[in-house]
Amino acid sequence: MDPVLSLRALNRAAMERQLLLRRTDLSVVEVVEHLFGLQAQTPHTWYAGLWNRIEGFDPLAASALLDKRELVRIALQRSTIHLVSARDCLALRPLLDPVTERGTRSTFVRKLSGVDLDELAVAGRALVEERALTFAELGKELAERWPGNDAHALSQVVRWLVPLVQVPPRGLWGRSGPIAHTSAESWLGNSEPPMAAEEMVRRYLRAFGPASVKDVQTWSGLTRLAEVFKGMDLVRYRAEDDRVLYDLPDMTLPSAEISVPVRFMYDFDNAFIGYADRTRFITPQALEVGGAFVKANVQWRLILVDGFTAGDWTVSTEKGTSTLTIHQWKPFAPADLREAEEEGARLLEFLAPGDRHEIAAVLGASRS
Template identity: 40%
Template sequence: MAASPDTLARVEELTARRLNRTLLARQHLLARSTQTAHDLIHHLVAVQAQESNAPYISLWTRLEAFEKDDLTALLADRRAVRSSILRGTQHIATDDDYPWLRPTVQPVLDRGRQGAFGRVTAGVDPVELAALARKHLTGQTLTRPALARLLAERWPDVEPLALGWSAQCLLPVVHPPPSGTWGRFGATPFVLAEEWLGRPMAAPDAERLVVRYLAAFGPGSARDVQAWSGLTRLREVLERLPLRRYRTPAGVVLYDLPDAPLADEDAPAPVRLVPEFDNLLLAHADRTRVIADAHRRVVITGAVVRPTFLVDGFVRGMWSMTGAGIVLAPFEAITEAARDALTREAAELLRFAGTEGSVSFTAPGH
């Protein structure tokens, strides 16, 4: 039920700048965290991993002491897993979170599979497909193409690609290393999540999902948490939880944990380099708390979300890494102090990546 105008008038209004600083604080982008990579992944719920190098840079830009081997070791030790999770896209979650997180977002994967492959697989019983895929995967690892070929023996008239992707949506499967680790590409391997983690999947828990979202991305509206997770009908979940309420200048109701602090809107925000697909830019329906609409239309085109950099807490340009180094492309003119800080930060990223090269800038707006 929507709040009445009288109720909203009594609720504290949060400015865009205070929402910005609070988001950055909860994302550990105002000050790098001293916690472990495992703990930070847990805090963030799941880290975007559509591109192999992106989760490494997401952690590097948020942690005081992080090296590539830290995440690779977590994946090898099965303390973190890579799988289709939030919005049906590739993320890395901890071993403790995946068993409840994947079942919670399963409706998103079901909806995505139906939208992408429902017509092609119209004659295929999804329950039978999932059961047969589980049988083929039991006790072994198969790439998506290999699993698709086996499934095509049962449904020879169906496009194998649709069968392989359907299995990925219907079953809790994870992609074991070295797939998805720094600099590694190629066919995606599947292994049953229960076998890899040595534990069963848990019951869906939408309330837990909402609470964890607010801790890492709040305050947020019902539309915000739905944009981040891909789930629908979460307002009723928010309404039954004992949450604090705020509002935006436009009157949108924002929910937050009762004891979660708000950052000072004048808190200094250092420059940060954010990788492609980072949830910083994807966790809200209204993204103006971190990126202007005009800039969002340049950064996010279709399914692509480009790497960006922050100046004074907001996205002010994009960056790219090549064999020659890092190129920073500001949308508008930035101060000399910001250029110097970005140069130092980009040089540190080159060191982290183990890449030779220099840092350069394009002209503003190019």
């Protein structure tokens, strides 16, 4: 019989592997590689994800790693923008190519007429390696060569055919810039052997496990990974709902009774997005309030209390005062609220160091 893991045990394991039980002394690159990338759809909110995990985190030092090309932002898992190390960018992109291909063929390739994809790849690569281009600029250039075709579709097909990184100043701390792209190969100037699917699964489990095949498929966007799991030396568990979960033989599990700190999570944290079954963090109450965020097209920023979603947080700024508001979906216990207020004050100091600061606590989600 496979050992059964309670929901609380899964939560504690995920908190530990996501470096949320306690902040780490690992370097920024080491943390990014351990987490197997951070979703970075927005240019800056991922900095809060690293602040959550690294003791004494310096956003300017992390920003410099983008300039030094040790970190990059590129479409990878689920064909969404992720912050990854240079090594993982070059190794993981070929493995995840089918994810981007699947969406690109169904949405954009069918809009093209008389376009040879090999020729498009060569032309697109030459253009972005001559100078970094936005998709609008790239599409305009390509449409001159293939008149009558949709310029946006042409640029998006190149996004699949050529690994494209977003170049600074986009993504730098305290700065902004156009969403301009060049090829990963020209930007990084070296190569890495493609990552095998087995190595990807091992890396995922080290950062997210124990987890199911479906969890890894949801995180990566790949399909048909069951055969990969069958060929690996893994230990098995069962969730309380009888789902089969896998883990690495050398990984231990923390006590389900260990206390965990209040955490303010950033909007696209993979701790939530990286699972098919998100109940190890997401409560039924979160599902109830989540509809209002979806309706408003707002990505929530969640507060974890005792490891589980208990509220969300917002920041507003007016006349030099930044206010972080703790939105309690139900009243926090007094000790939890004090801890949330203290952690919120530290987060606000990180996000708005030059402002006056206020912490507010209210009942109800920020969207309803």
